[in-house]
Amino acid sequence: MEAVLGHLRGAIERGDYAIGDKLPSEAELCRTLEISRPVLREALRALQTMGLTVSRTGKGTFVVAAAVEDPTFGDYAASDLLEVRRHVEIPVAGYAARRRTAENLDHLVHLLDRMEQETDTTAWVAMDTVFHLAMAEAAQNPVFRRVIEEIRDALARQSAFLNELGGRREQSNREHRAIVEALIDGSEHDAVQAMTHHLDRVETTLTDIMRPSRTDAPTEDGREA
Secondary structure (H helix, E strand, O other): OHHHHHHHHHHHHHOOOOOOOEOOOHHHHHHHHOOOHHHHHHHHHHHHHOOOEEEEOOOEEEEOOOOOOOOEEOOEEHHHHHHHHHHHHHHHHHHHHHHOOHHHHHHHHHHHHHHHHOOOHHHHHHHHHHHHHHHHHHOOOHHHHHHHHHOHHHHHHHHHHHHHHHOOHHHHHHHHHHHHHHHHHOOHHHHHHHHHHHHHHHHHHHHHHHOOOOOOOEOOOOOEO
16 A cells, blocks of 8 residues: 555646646556555555645545645544644643553553454554543543544554554554553653653654655666666
8 A cells, every 4th residue: 555655646746737636546556556455545545645635425536635745534634633732632631540450550561462463453552542532531530532532543643654654553552552651650750751752753753754755866877876
């Protein structure tokens, strides 16, 4: 899927498909690229999340931007989502370190153990959103949970996007483990630092994905760089 996405994204960024152009049909792309339809559809969904294309029912997929600016996850832009997460989840981690119960810790540790063993991305993403809800519950403030519930779908979409394109799963597991260990120690400072690091890594991965894809350019002797 990553290779197909890179091919289509590169074609859009080079101008092979200009803004307003319709991409070839799914059948044509599958035939040309020699791929299955499920793989193509994943790549097309990623292009739409990146804001490069839009799918119009019964008409096809159209190019709407020449470069990635701000991916959209459900109803929220990535930049807006991350801004809110920093203002909510970092203090949540601090409160959770001070207020968590034995039951909260048992739930989080059990969830982490399952996530570290999980190999299916869809199942892992579902548990990832549960993890962040469980953190809000450990802060013992129902308003925090309500906020996370509101952005839950966007979090899941972002998590799937980062895992498919940024290979974030193992790194996320380590970051989640550091957060929970801070809660076990009851260290507000460490919990805040661990959650801050987690969100920093999310932002870094998003930034890397949003950078223009590499297009090989000829060198002075005519060979590709």
